[in-house]
Amino acid sequence: xxxxxxxxxxxxxxxxxxxxxxxxxxxxxxxxxxxxxxxxxxxxxxxxxxxxxxxxxxxxxxxxxxxxxxxxxxxxxxxxxxxxxxxxxxxxxxxxxxxxxxxxxxxxxxxxxxxxxxxxxxxxxxxxxxxxxxxxxxxxxxxxxxxxxxxxxxxxxxxxxxxxxxxxxxxxxxxxxxxxxxxxxxxxxxxxxxxxxxxxxxxxxxxxxxxxxxxx
Numbered sequence: 001x002x003x004x005x006x007x008x009x010x011x012x013x014x015x016x017x018x019x020x021x022x023x024x025x026x027x028x029x030x031x032x033x034x035x036x037x038x039x040x041x042x043x044x045x046x047x048x049x050x051x052x053x054x055x056x057x058x059x060x061x062x063x064x065x066x067x068x069x070x071x072x073x074x075x076x077x078x079x080x081x082x083x084x085x086x087x088x089x090x091x092x093x094x095x096x097x098x099x100x101x102x103x104x105x106x107x108x109x110x111x112x113x114x115x116x117x118x119x120x121x122x123x124x125x126x127x128x129x130x131x132x133x134x135x136x137x138x139x140x141x142x143x144x145x146x147x148x149x150x151x152x153x154x155x156x157x158x159x160x161x162x163x164x165x166x167x168x169x170x171x172x173x174x175x176x177x178x179x180x181x182x183x184x185x186x187x188x189x190x191x192x193x194x195x196x197x198x199x200x201x202x203x204x205x206x207x208x209x210x211x212x213x214x215x216x
Contacts, residue, residue, distance in 0.1 A: 062156020063087060063120035069190040070158070080190075087158055089119030094164055095144045097132035101125075105144035110151035121158040124148040125198070128175065129165035135174065142178070149182075153191050162195040169209050172216065 059065060068080030076084045090113060093101025105124070113119045126145045127133035134141040145161060152159035161182055163175050179194060186192050197210055204210060 059154070059156035062114075063158060064156045064191050070193070087121040089113065089121035089123070089157065090117070091123035091160075091162075092125050092148065094125055094127040094130075094133075095141045096127035096130060097137045097140055099127070099132060101127075102140075102144060105148050107147060107151040107154075110148055110155060110157070114152075114155035114157055119157065121160065121193075122148070122152055123160040123162055123195070125162045125164040126178075127165075128163045128171065128178075128198075129167065133165075134178065135171060142181075145182075146185075149186055149192070153186075153189055157191065158193055159191050160193045160195050162198060164198045166198055166201050166204075168197040169213055172213060175213075176216070 066079075067085055070080075070085075071078055071082075073082060073084075077086070079085050092104050092109075093099070095102050095105055110122060113122050124145050126141050128135060149159050149161065161179075163178065165171070168175060175196060179196065182192070182194075197213060200206070200210055
């Protein structure tokens, strides 16, 4: 019996026709891979949404969500269900240019007041007197107030919009223009509280000075 060890004669495998199912598998696999890549690219944006979702949850538990539109009943602050309530939070300093207090009219500050201090209200003491105030630098001071208002609303805080002057009676026309602007832009929100006269001085008469301003 002769055994040939010649490698020059290689056997050729007969061609096998691929079944139809196998021919369909490759396109389907490519489609699945493309779908996975698309899905993975969308998943990467999810961490950016976590903060917003967390903030929405916080706002849902906020003072404004709980109490809604405030009002005064028999000299007491009451919520939308006419229940007496109290609110706690800080006041910002004068917003005047160059007074250092303007540096705190920032969104991050309001975020911290809400989230770290657990405040339910904040006061924007917009300077309406002296150098650098709304009277001389209207756009600067108005912008600061708007930043604080919008940050307060975003955090579910009540916001006192204060015409910060010890002699508000001296500039009532400008005060009216200011509060009309704020009311038109933000008046539909339950967050807004208007303070049209900063703490009156000891010698300021209620009947002849303060009451006429409130009546206008």
